Amino acid sequence: MIEIFQYEFMRNALTAGIIAAVLCGIIGIYVILNRIVFISGGIAHTAFGGIGLGYFLGRDPLIFAILFSLAAALGIGAIKNTRSRVSQDTAIGVFWATGMSLGIVFIALSRGYAPDLFDYLFGNILAVSGEDVKLILAMTLIMIVIVALLYKELFILSFDPSYGEAEGVPVQKLYLLLLCMVALSVVVLIKIVGIILVIALLTIPSAIGRQHARTFRGIMALSIVLGIFFVVSGLVISYYLNIPSGATIILTAAGTFFVSTAISLGGTRR
Amino acid sequence: MNDIVSVEKLWVHFGSQVILEDVNLVIKEHDFLGLIGPNGGGKTTLLKVILGLIKPSRGQITVFGTTPEAARNRIGYLPQRNLFDLQFPATAFDVVLMGRYGRKGLFKRYADEDRDAARQALGQMDMLKYANREIGTLSGGQQQRIFVARALVSEPDLLLLDEPTTGIDASQQKDFYELLRDLNQEKTIVMISHDMSAVSKYIEKIACINRRLYYHDSKELTAGDIQEAYKCPVEMIAHGVPHRVLREHD
Numbered sequence: 001m002i003e004i005f006q007y008e009f010m011r012n013a014l015t016a017g018i019i020a021a022v023l024c025g026i027i028g029i030y031v032i033l034n035r036i037v038f039i040s041g042g043i044a045h046t047a048f049g050g051i052g053l054g055y056f057l058g059r060d061p062l063i064f065a066i067l068f069s070l071a072a073a074l075g076i077g078a079i080k081n082t083r084s085r086v087s088q089d090t091a092i093g094v095f096w097a098t099g100m101s102l103g104i105v106f107i108a109l110s111r112g113y114a115p116d117l118f119d120y121l122f123g124n125i126l127a128v129s130g131e132d133v134k135l136i137l138a139m140t141l142i143m144i145v146i147v148a149l150l151y152k153e154l155f156i157l158s159f160d161p162s163y164g165e166a167e168g169v170p171v172q173k174l175y176l177l178l179l180c181m182v183a184l185s186v187v188v189l190i191k192i193v194g195i196i197l198v199i200a201l202l203t204i205p206s207a208i209g210r211q212h213a214r215t216f217r218g219i220m221a222l223s224i225v226l227g228i229f230f231v232v233s234g235l236v237i238s239y240y241l242n243i244p245s246g247a248t249i250i251l252t253a254a255g256t257f258f259v260s261t262a263i264s265l266g267g268t269r270r
Numbered sequence: 271m272n273d274i275v276s277v278e279k280l281w282v283h284f285g286s287q288v289i290l291e292d293v294n295l296v297i298k299e300h301d302f303l304g305l306i307g308p309n310g311g312g313k314t315t316l317l318k319v320i321l322g323l324i325k326p327s328r329g330q331i332t333v334f335g336t337t338p339e340a341a342r343n344r345i346g347y348l349p350q351r352n353l354f355d356l357q358f359p360a361t362a363f364d365v366v367l368m369g370r371y372g373r374k375g376l377f378k379r380y381a382d383e384d385r386d387a388a389r390q391a392l393g394q395m396d397m398l399k400y401a402n403r404e405i406g407t408l409s410g411g412q413q414q415r416i417f418v419a420r421a422l423v424s425e426p427d428l429l430l431l432d433e434p435t436t437g438i439d440a441s442q443q444k445d446f447y448e449l450l451r452d453l454n455q456e457k458t459i460v461m462i463s464h465d466m467s468a469v470s471k472y473i474e475k476i477a478c479i480n481r482r483l484y485y486h487d488s489k490e491l492t493a494g495d496i497q498e499a500y501k502c503p504v505e506m507i508a509h510g511v512p513h514r515v516l517r518e519h520d
Contacts, residue, residue, distance in 0.1 A: 033358065149377050156368050159358055163420075166321055166347045167371045214404060216359045 004239050013125040013235055013245070016133045020192050020201070021227030023140040026147055027185045028206030028227075029219050030178055033158040039076050039179060041199045042092035044186045046072035046099030048195050051120055052106030061120075062135075065187045068099060073179035081172055123194030123246030125235065136188045143181060154178065155216065192231075193246040204253040205230065211264045230256070272299045273335075274428055274458045275320055280329030282315055289315050293329070293483045297428075302454045304473040305462045311480035313462045314350060317430045320460070321347055334427070343372050346426035346457075348417050351436040356406035362416045363401040366391055369423035391423040392416075395449070410437030411446070422453070429453065431461040447472040 004010050031040055050068030054061030072095045079091045086094075107117065119127060147154065153174055156164040161171045182202070189198045209223035234249030241248075275297040282290040290312045297303055305313045318324040319331060322338030333341035346369070369391070370384040392398045395415040400408060405416060414437050421429055434450070435443055443465075450459060451472060463469045469476060477485035 033355070152368075152371065152374070152380060153376065155360070155364070156371060159360055159365070159368070160352075160354055162352060163347075163349050163368070164371070166318075166323060166349060167368070168342060169371055170376075210357070210359065214359060215361070216364075219359055 004236065009126050009128070010235075010239070012128045012130060012133055014232065016128045016136050016192060017125060017231030017235060017249070018228050019133070019136050019140050020189055021205070021231050022224050023136070023143060023185055024189070024201050024205055024227050025209075025220055025224030026140075026143055027181060028202045028223055029209070029216065030154060030158060031182060031202050032206050032210065034175075034178065036179065036182065037199055037203050038092055039073075039088070040182050040186060040202055042076055042096045043069045043072045043179070043183045044190070044195050044198045045096040047183075047187055047190065048120065049099035049102030049106070051190075052103035052110075055110045056106040058110075062187065065190065066184065069183035069187050070180055072099065073183040074176060077176045077179040080175070119194070120190060121194050121196050122244060123190065123192050123197060125192045125245045125249075128191055132191050136191070139184055139188045143185065146177075146181060150174070150177075193249060197246050197250045200250045200253060201227070201230075204250075204257050208253075208257055208260045211260050226253075226256070273297070274299055274301070274333070275460075276330075276332045277316075277319075278330040280319065280326045280331055282312070282319060282324060283327045288481060290319070290326075290479075290483075291481045293479075295477065295483055295485060296487070297458060297460060299458055300454065302451070302459045302472075302474050303461070304469040304476045305460060305479055306464070306466065306469060306476060307479040313479055314432055316479060316483075317347075317432055317460065317462065320430060321345060341428075343424065344427045346421035346424055346429045348421045348429070348431045348434055350432040350462075351414070351417075354405075358404075358406060360405050361402050362392065362397060362405055362408065362419075363388055365405050365416050366419045366423050369420035372424050387423050387425065388419075391419040394422060394453075395419040411439060411442045414438050415446075418449075427457055429457050429459045429461075431459065433462050433464065435463065435465060 005014060031037055047065040047069040050064035050066070051061040053068075054064040057064075076088060076091045076095055079086055080088050116124075118124075153164075153169055156167070156169050157171055157174045157178065161175070164171045185202070186198050189201060193201050205223035205227040206219060208226055209219040209221075213219040213222045230249055230253040234252040235245055237243075237252065238245040238248035273296050275295065277293055277295040280290060280293045281288070293316065295316075305316065307313050315324060319326055320333060320338060322333075322342055331338060334344055366388040367380055367384060370380060370387060374380065374384070389398060389401065392401055395418055397412065397415050397419060400412060400416075405413060408416065414434060418431070418434060421431070431450075435446060438446055450461070453459065461469075461473070475485075475488055477483055
């Protein structure tokens with residue numbers, strides 16, 4: 001098995017995957033506890049509009065993906081506290097579809113060069129460059145710093161935001177910050193598992209962790225370990241079977257999730 | 271005795287709707303005030319005005335002689351019980367510790383003194399032995415004690431309790447009220463309740479609120495007050511009350 005890591009692209013893939021698993025473990029617990037899985041999905045899909053725009057303008061698509069996903073995070077997040085009759089659920093749907101449509105239109109308008117859409121939609125961890133690894137690492141470090149600084153605030157936000165508000169916790173700003181953290185994480189994860197699969201990587205390891213660990217930190221730690229396992233095993237399996245890496249990583253995670261859920265359901269029935 | 275809360279000619283509107291109308295209220299040190307009134311009558315709104323969470327559209331409010339925002343660190347608050355995620359990975363201790371936020375502020379980590387305060391508040395509520403239990407595995411009454419401990423952990427001088435007995439079964443309510451009465455030795459307490467019989471038995475002063483506030487700095491309300499507030503005949507409310515809330519009337 002060691003021989004496959006002789007290739008630089010495999011080493012990059014492995015390094016990026018492991019760092020991404022750490023990132024997902026840290027952010028994922030907030031995603032599942034705050035029930036923002038589909039907000040995260042909306043943010044990820046909106047990012048596609050930015051990727052299209054980047055190609056159209058001939059600039060780095062990643063920068064525009066960040067702008068689009070941040071706009072989606074703030075838009076979907078802000079609608080929650082308005083008196084508008086648009087529910088957050090609706091806002092997710094609108095941002096989601098608008099982002100995808102813009103992406104397709106911009107790419108159709110871009111002459112000559114047709115980017116590999118499949119890589120953006122489903123990820124291609126084998127195409128991760130050394131630069132990408134640095135970017136993912138930087139983003140992960142930023143998230144660790146934010147979570148370390150705001151651990152108690154994010155804990156209150158996740159558990160009981162209305163009490164937090166009464167205590168003077170800036171709950172609404174924190175909520176928007178959390179969505180922006182998700183947005184930035186999503187963009188760097190697109191390289192690895194793609195827009196469509198990114199919510200799986202953000203949620204499945206934490207969801208399994210939650211079934212087996214009792215404490216907040218325990219869930220974080222367990223979901224990081226699980227994430228690393230899914231990435232490494234998915235990568236190896238996809239290499240030997242010659243099947244898409246992103247999907248294989250997610251299927252490894254999903255398979256474990258179903259088994260874990262069956263076991264924990266069986267345990268409670270008794 | 272000092273005035274803890276002083277409300278003068280206070281109005282609150284939500285849009286064009288009047289929630290509180292010309293409310294006047296003075297809460298003195300060591301008062302144990304029960305707030306009763308029909309649903310939607312503005313009980314919770316009044317507590318939130320005292321906390322500084324809702325701005326009055328007219329009128330004056332001072333808390334500990336200053337603005338509600340400036341006084342917030344001296345207030346412990348138990349919000350109306352809302353459904354939280356029973357599977358949330360928080361221990362009773364974690365939940366109580368949240369009440370120290372106001373003393374810490376953004377970015378600061380909890381220190382040993384915060385953890386000591388949390389243990390002390392848990393002890394006060396007789397819940398120390400459950401400190402490491404997950405909050406969702408405790409009974410409704412135990413959870414409520416944890417939430418009161420969270421209100422106490424900031425060592426407040428004023429406790430605002432919004433329907434604290436929700437989820438506590440009848441057999442435990444007596445203990446719970448007696449606990450509040452002990453706390454009242456040191457702290458001023460304002461409590462919203464639906465339970466008229468308990469209110470009249472354990473509480474020294476009662477105000478009734480339905481947009482307007484009816485209060486005579488005592489336990490007594492006139493039949494007219496209640497009738498006015500609840501918009502229904504007094505008998506329907508006063509029946510079955512073991513202790514007298516109402517003055518003798520024809």
